[in-house]
Amino acid sequence: MEEKKTRPLRMTASSLNGRDFSNMDLEGADFSFSSLQGANFDGANLKSATLRFASLDRTTFRNTDLRNADLSFSSMAGADMGGARVEGANFSFTSQGKAISWQDFSLIGMIQNQGWIGTVVATVLGAIILYGINAIVYFTAEIYYTHEPVRARLYQYLIGQNIVAGLFTVFLTLGLTAWLDHLLRSFPVKHLLLSVSVVLLNICLSLAMYYFFGDIVQDYVLKYPNERAQSAPWCWYMIGPLAIANVFYYLSREGKQISRKISDQEFQLLNLEKSKTRAELDALQARINPHFLYNALNSIASLVHEDPDKAEEMTLLLSKLFRYTTGRKTNDYFNTIQHELEMVETYLQVEKVRFGDRLRFTVEVADESLKELQVPKFILQPIVENAIKHGIAKVADQGNIVVRIYEEARALHLCVHDNGPLFPENMGAGYGMRSIQDKLKLLYGEHAALELHNIPSKSVNICIQKHAIERQQQSSQHAVPS
Numbered sequence: 001m002e003e004k005k006t007r008p009l010r011m012t013a014s015s016l017n018g019r020d021f022s023n024m025d026l027e028g029a030d031f032s033f034s035s036l037q038g039a040n041f042d043g044a045n046l047k048s049a050t051l052r053f054a055s056l057d058r059t060t061f062r063n064t065d066l067r068n069a070d071l072s073f074s075s076m077a078g079a080d081m082g083g084a085r086v087e088g089a090n091f092s093f094t095s096q097g098k099a100i101s102w103q104d105f106s107l108i109g110m111i112q113n114q115g116w117i118g119t120v121v122a123t124v125l126g127a128i129i130l131y132g133i134n135a136i137v138y139f140t141a142e143i144y145y146t147h148e149p150v151r152a153r154l155y156q157y158l159i160g161q162n163i164v165a166g167l168f169t170v171f172l173t174l175g176l177t178a179w180l181d182h183l184l185r186s187f188p189v190k191h192l193l194l195s196v197s198v199v200l201l202n203i204c205l206s207l208a209m210y211y212f213f214g215d216i217v218q219d220y221v222l223k224y225p226n227e228r229a230q231s232a233p234w235c236w237y238m239i240g241p242l243a244i245a246n247v248f249y250y251l252s253r254e255g256k257q258i259s260r261k262i263s264d265q266e267f268q269l270l271n272l273e274k275s276k277t278r279a280e281l282d283a284l285q286a287r288i289n290p291h292f293l294y295n296a297l298n299s300i301a302s303l304v305h306e307d308p309d310k311a312e313e314m315t316l317l318l319s320k321l322f323r324y325t326t327g328r329k330t331n332d333y334f335n336t337i338q339h340e341l342e343m344v345e346t347y348l349q350v351e352k353v354r355f356g357d358r359l360r361f362t363v364e365v366a367d368e369s370l371k372e373l374q375v376p377k378f379i380l381q382p383i384v385e386n387a388i389k390h391g392i393a394k395v396a397d398q399g400n401i402v403v404r405i406y407e408e409a410r411a412l413h414l415c416v417h418d419n420g421p422l423f424p425e426n427m428g429a430g431y432g433m434r435s436i437q438d439k440l441k442l443l444y445g446e447h448a449a450l451e452l453h454n455i456p457s458k459s460v461n462i463c464i465q466k467h468a469i470e471r472q473q474q475s476s477q478h479a480v481p482s
Contacts, residue, residue: 025445043471045445063474083474085467128243154220161209162240165202169241172201173248180249191246198245199238206237293322299354314353321346333443334472337405337414338371344380344403351388359392359399366406373412374473375464376439383416383460386433391420391458412469414462422454436462444468 008028015035022042032052039059046061048068056071058078066081068088076094139155146152176197180190210217296318303311321343341363348361365371384401392399402417433450440448440462447468451461 043474063471065471083471085471150219150223153216157209157213157216161206164209165205165241166244168201168205169198169245170248172197173245173252177249177252191249194245194249195242198241202238202241296321296350299351303354310353314350317346317350317353321350333376333439334374335377336371337365337373337375340375340377340380341365341371341403341405343378344384347381347384348401355388355392355399357398359388359401361401361403363403364405366404370405370407370412373469375412375414375469376436376443379436379439379462380414380416382433382436383462387416387418387420387460391418393420395420407466410466412464412466414464415459417457417459420458422458423452433460440464443472 010030013033018038020040021044022040025045027045027047030050032050035055037057041064042062045065047065051071054074056076060080061084063083066086066089070090072090072092074094143152143155184190352359400419404415447465453459
């Protein structure tokens with residue numbers, strides 16, 4: 001089956017508190033700068049995912065694959081990582097205490113407006129940015145080329161003061177954002193309180209800078225007493241910090257609303273994909289039962305006139321087999337190896353009624369503990385059925401089927417051997433084999449495979465990585481299929 005190429009999911013700067021991502025394939029996903037407090041990643045695949053600068057307080061990662069994931073600079077107070085795989089993961093500078101609410105950085109999702117309002121806003125912002133850059137270049141050139149040390153020191157003082165004021169203004173806005181959004185509803189009141197706080201902060205910063213470096217300003221005033229810029233009102237110098245704080249807060253608030261809408265849509269898409277996978281598994285399981293019933297009834301029909309006793313015995317065995325299959329929940333995709341072997345042995349007894357002494361079968365399990373592992377339902381029966389249909393039924397001599405279960409190199413091997421004709425080199429997969437390949441792909445991805453061998457003996461081998469089985473088995477109690 002051709003594999004679909006998908007791009008890694010990007011949900012940066014999103015508000016995803018309390019969302020359920022359990023058992024989802026999120027390999028390579030980008031959740032940086034997102035709020036994921038209380039989110040559930042139980043059994044999910046987060047291999048090579050990016051969760052930098054994320055709020056992960058009380059997030060659950062039980063049995064999650066976090067190999068090579070980047071969780072640096074994240075807040076992880078109360079996070080549950082029981083059973084998670086973390087080989088190669090980056091936890092640099094993660095915090096177990098309260099951290100900054102990183103979703104406030106969502107201003108990167110700025111609103112794009114193609115109307116005249118957007119054009120005017122873009123023009124004004126562009127002019128202000130260009131003016132500021134040119135001012136930086138001008139003062140830098142003045143410092144570099146001027147031969148007047150008093151003027152050069154003043155420019156250095158002004159540049160330092162503006163850098164400090166800008167940093168403190170941004171941090172103050174970030175710190176007040178959550179508080180303002182939580183306590184107040186009126187947008188004008190929010191901006192008014194933010195503006196008052198910014199003015200008070202910048203007045204305090206200016207007084208502090210003047211206290212420590214006031215001699216620079218005094219020297220300049222004494223040497224250049226007639227400079228007109230010295231008589232400018234102090235409130236002029238508050239325009240910059242006020243504009244930065246209010247624009248930053250507005251874009252942050254609007255950006256969070258946009259990213260929240262986007263993340264809701266992406267989350268719905270993830271749930272649709274999850275539901276699609278469950279529907280495909282239900283369809284595969286539902287189609288296997290009628291397929292087997294069709295072949296079994298054909299066998300009974302061939303014996304009704306020739307050997308009624310065998311037909312009766314076969315019917316009773318078939319009834320027992322279907323009591324086993326229909327007595328379990330149809331949306332349960334897993335069974336223990338022990339139960340799968342019981343069904344296979346019952347099926348082989350059905351076929352032995354038809355073939356008599358021509359059919360011999362044995363079941364070998366290398367370690368009894370392997371019988372408790374859970375594997376997909378109906379994973380062995382179609383292979384055994386193929387071994388009889390395309391193997392034993394085509395040999396005149398005694399047919400022999402061996403089912404072997406063993407572990408090798410941290411992988412579970414489910415092998416079915418038969419002494420029938422070898423597989424042709426260009427053999428196409430029938431329905432039974434295709435259903436198993438599809439089921440393995442849906443449930444385990446690249447961690448499982450089905451192989452056909454003619455050397456050293458004819459066999460069908462299902463190989464599933466042990467860690468994938470254990471992860472699925474541990475997370476099955478948290479997954480509730482719909």
